[in-house]
């Protein structure tokens with residue numbers, strides 16, 4: 001690792017975990033990401049004819065080309081860095097709207113959508129750990145603690161997780177032993193337990209990527 005930062009991919013940087021200034025997005029940035037999420041849902045659901053496929057491909061390529069000159073490295077990108085915005089400004093993440101948060105507990109509302117479909121109205125099994133990893137990681141890294149990464153994430157699928165419904169998620173900080181932080185979480189549809197999880201986060205040592 002030489003610490004070189006490339007403009008497009010981000011590159012790796014030594015001591016990357018040191019706090020840095022929070023980026024300030026331009027007006028309308030969260031709405032742009034929301035439009036991207038809508039696009040993901042609509043493309044997933046669409047069965048367009050060939051003419052519309054060609055038209056959409058042209059339109060999307062034109063937008064991608066328009067954005068290309070504004071690309072910055074990982075350390076300056078906005079997507080995923082907006083802690084105060086639900087879904088952190090990342091179109092990858094299922095959006096968790098945080099209802100309450102302190103140093104031990106986080107409660108939120110999450111809605112999986114068509115983009116996250118696995119089959120028969122249920123969310124894809126990979127999207128649930130994605131959601132858990134992000135909010136467990138948020139709580140694990142709260143309270144001014146040094147950065148920790150997920151060492152394991154164990155997810156139990158207890159019943160299907162429906163898309164297009166508001167679900168509740170609750171995360172608890174279970175315990176901390178040296179560099180190890182253990183957290184647990186539950187995802188519920190009303191009274192029905194959809195999934196629960198346990199995650200181990202391990203604090204990085206200086207120089208760890």
Ligand SMILES: CCCCCCCC/C=C\CCCCCCCC(=O)SCCNC(=O)CCNC(=O)[C@H](O)C(C)(C)COP(=O)(O)OP(=O)(O)OC[C@H]1O[C@@H](n2cnc3c(N)ncnc32)[C@H](O)[C@@H]1OP(=O)(O)O
Pocket residue numbers: 083133134135136137138141147148149150151152178179180200202203204205208
């Ligand atoms: C990314 C952080 C962002 C932070 C941002 C902060 C602001 C918050 C804002 C917004 C929230 C955003 C939140 C996003 C969160 C996403 C988090 C991720 O998804 S991270 C990507 C996936 N994870 C990896 O890629 C790790 C890859 N693995 C590693 O790097 C290493 O394996 C690591 C660091 C996890 C541990 O390696 P070692 O060499 O440092 O530590 P050793 O000495 O092996 O272990 C220490 C202790 O942990 C146990 N341990 C380690 N791995 C274990 C495992 N898999 N199972 C059980 N125990 C394990 C060991 O047995 C040891 O325990 P004993 O001290 O002996 O009691």
